[in-house]
Amino acid sequence: MDTKVITINQLTRHFKETVAVNDLSLEVHAGEIFGFLGHNGAGKTTTVRLLNGVIEATSGSMRVLGLNPQVDGPALRARTGVLTETPSLDERLTAWDNLSIYADLYGVPKKTIKPRIEELLSEFDLADRAREKVGGYSKGMKQRLALARALLHKPELIFLDEATSGLDPVSAHHVNELIERMARREGCTVFMCTHNLVEAQRLCDRVAILEHGQLVALGTPTELTRQYVRRLDVEIEVAEEQTEIALGVLRSMPELVLGEPNKPNGALVVTINKHEFIPDVLAALVQNHVRVYRMAPQEANLEQVYFTLHEEKEGV
Amino acid sequence: MNARAMFAIVRKDLKVASQNKGVVVPIIVLAVVFFVAFPWVVKLLPVMENMAGDVLGDIQKLLSKIPAGLQQEFAGLSLTQTVVVYVLKYMLAPMFLLLPLMVAAVISADSFAGEKERKTLEALLYTPTSDRELFIAKLLSGWLAAIAVALAGFVLYTVMANAAAWSQMHRIFFPDAMWLVLILWVVPAIAGLGVGVMVLASSRAQGFQDANQLGGLVVLPMVALFYAQMAGVMYFNVFVVILMGLVIWLLTGLFIWLGSRTFQRNRLMAA
Numbered sequence: 001m002d003t004k005v006i007t008i009n010q011l012t013r014h015f016k017e018t019v020a021v022n023d024l025s026l027e028v029h030a031g032e033i034f035g036f037l038g039h040n041g042a043g044k045t046t047t048v049r050l051l052n053g054v055i056e057a058t059s060g061s062m063r064v065l066g067l068n069p070q071v072d073g074p075a076l077r078a079r080t081g082v083l084t085e086t087p088s089l090d091e092r093l094t095a096w097d098n099l100s101i102y103a104d105l106y107g108v109p110k111k112t113i114k115p116r117i118e119e120l121l122s123e124f125d126l127a128d129r130a131r132e133k134v135g136g137y138s139k140g141m142k143q144r145l146a147l148a149r150a151l152l153h154k155p156e157l158i159f160l161d162e163a164t165s166g167l168d169p170v171s172a173h174h175v176n177e178l179i180e181r182m183a184r185r186e187g188c189t190v191f192m193c194t195h196n197l198v199e200a201q202r203l204c205d206r207v208a209i210l211e212h213g214q215l216v217a218l219g220t221p222t223e224l225t226r227q228y229v230r231r232l233d234v235e236i237e238v239a240e241e242q243t244e245i246a247l248g249v250l251r252s253m254p255e256l257v258l259g260e261p262n263k264p265n266g267a268l269v270v271t272i273n274k275h276e277f278i279p280d281v282l283a284a285l286v287q288n289h290v291r292v293y294r295m296a297p298q299e300a301n302l303e304q305v306y307f308t309l310h311e312e313k314e315g316v
Numbered sequence: 317m318n319a320r321a322m323f324a325i326v327r328k329d330l331k332v333a334s335q336n337k338g339v340v341v342p343i344i345v346l347a348v349v350f351f352v353a354f355p356w357v358v359k360l361l362p363v364m365e366n367m368a369g370d371v372l373g374d375i376q377k378l379l380s381k382i383p384a385g386l387q388q389e390f391a392g393l394s395l396t397q398t399v400v401v402y403v404l405k406y407m408l409a410p411m412f413l414l415l416p417l418m419v420a421a422v423i424s425a426d427s428f429a430g431e432k433e434r435k436t437l438e439a440l441l442y443t444p445t446s447d448r449e450l451f452i453a454k455l456l457s458g459w460l461a462a463i464a465v466a467l468a469g470f471v472l473y474t475v476m477a478n479a480a481a482w483s484q485m486h487r488i489f490f491p492d493a494m495w496l497v498l499i500l501w502v503v504p505a506i507a508g509l510g511v512g513v514m515v516l517a518s519s520r521a522q523g524f525q526d527a528n529q530l531g532g533l534v535v536l537p538m539v540a541l542f543y544a545q546m547a548g549v550m551y552f553n554v555f556v557v558i559l560m561g562l563v564i565w566l567l568t569g570l571f572i573w574l575g576s577r578t579f580q581r582n583r584l585m586a587a
Contacts, residue, residue, distance in 0.1 A: 054441050055585045073581075074318075078444035088439035090328065092335035097328075104324035105443040149439070 003030040005189045011060035020046040022213035033183050033190040035204030043213035044193035048159045081155035085162045087146035091135035106153035120148040140171030161193045197302040211313045228308045229300035236268045237294035246290045322453035329427040329457035339422045351473040355480035358403045381548035400481045409552045410541035416462040420510030424458035428518035429527035451579045462507035497557045505564035512571025519578035
């Protein structure tokens, strides 16, 4: 069975002289939370618009849920949900009105509109203020309401464009929990545009990194950190009386250990440039009769991947 | 065509517009001035004559300029009855058309330019509506509201005009065939014109006020019609009103066709 929900092949979109999306190719599989990372203006929002048939591609092809967005836009949009970067809510209307109007727009069966709205308002902790105008809501409440609106018709694929941008940590955490629950419990595929790398690391099964409209990396967060991060801190705990011997061993292998090992909190910390060198470092210590109690690589994160790629691209 | 989705957009636009004082207040003021206050001011003309001099005499001079066809209609009426019929039936006709024109224009400005300004258009563009459904729904919002307000205004004016002029006319003198043609043929056309002009103005405007100012020029032909009738150049009769409606329908078609070319998702999002 083909589990590809999105297939993009050499997709390009120009806005006059600006190339917003440049020769982009990738696939997103059913049920995954796919992170689409990039700085502001990297082409994330343009890609979401292209994938929903809201704007036309300059060249290239794409299939979303088996449909061509450029030809089957309305049929496709009936099966996708989009949380736009700004909540795009009618602030003069109540939360209930905002949802009931979009329920009609998305063709939610009339009999199920009321229970569905009640379910979402309750799930998103907005039931008490459902009859208030949205203009009086906090930013976090507006974002949750916009997310509820995007889920009204139970989409198979949801696009989240900076879902937690500008939210306080508590609201952002709440929104992230909802996203995770939606994907894991309801089996919805999530295409998540973000520049919040910590969030992407925690939530996403796979991520793509975009720079100036071009794909520069694609894989699971772990794969990407292994592939791109060239400096890895490793904490080594050795017998107290053997610290000096251990330091001597580590200083003798400059091809593996970068810089001067240090000892900030009792344990030795060395920086190596590849995950694969960990066994070599351990072997060298053991061969020199150093008793190693613990060796803990401090996992690199997407933030390091992102900055490595960014520096490469900018030639820093 | 997805009628349910289209009427959801109409419902949304009308609900949003009804919350905007900039939309509602001018409509109420116009309706109260022309359809409630105006008939009673006309009724008071003889009283005003006693207080402020020869008001009826001035109107008599004005009536002497009116075309012969209209003079025939006034045959057998007293001077005060002639004034009542002339002012309430003929002078007000072009002014009455301002109501659907204005309602259509302000609601369309709120629906097209206002939506852009409030940044609510993007969510709408992600719904499973086609460009055509979205465009027609947006046209319908202003058009249906204008017709509804015009019909309500017409009923109100019919009651007020007959009530105010009862002491002079002693019968129900309003409406006549010309007014029925005006309501059933010209009002839908002029509401369409208001919408069509505003669709074009909104495509070039940054927001509601901007669109309103650009599209506001559309009232000028109505003012010109008012003065043309005052100067005796023309007067509204069934034939003139049918012809006027035809011209307005053609203009409406042209503006809507031009507007439809600017209303495409791809262009709206790329802007």
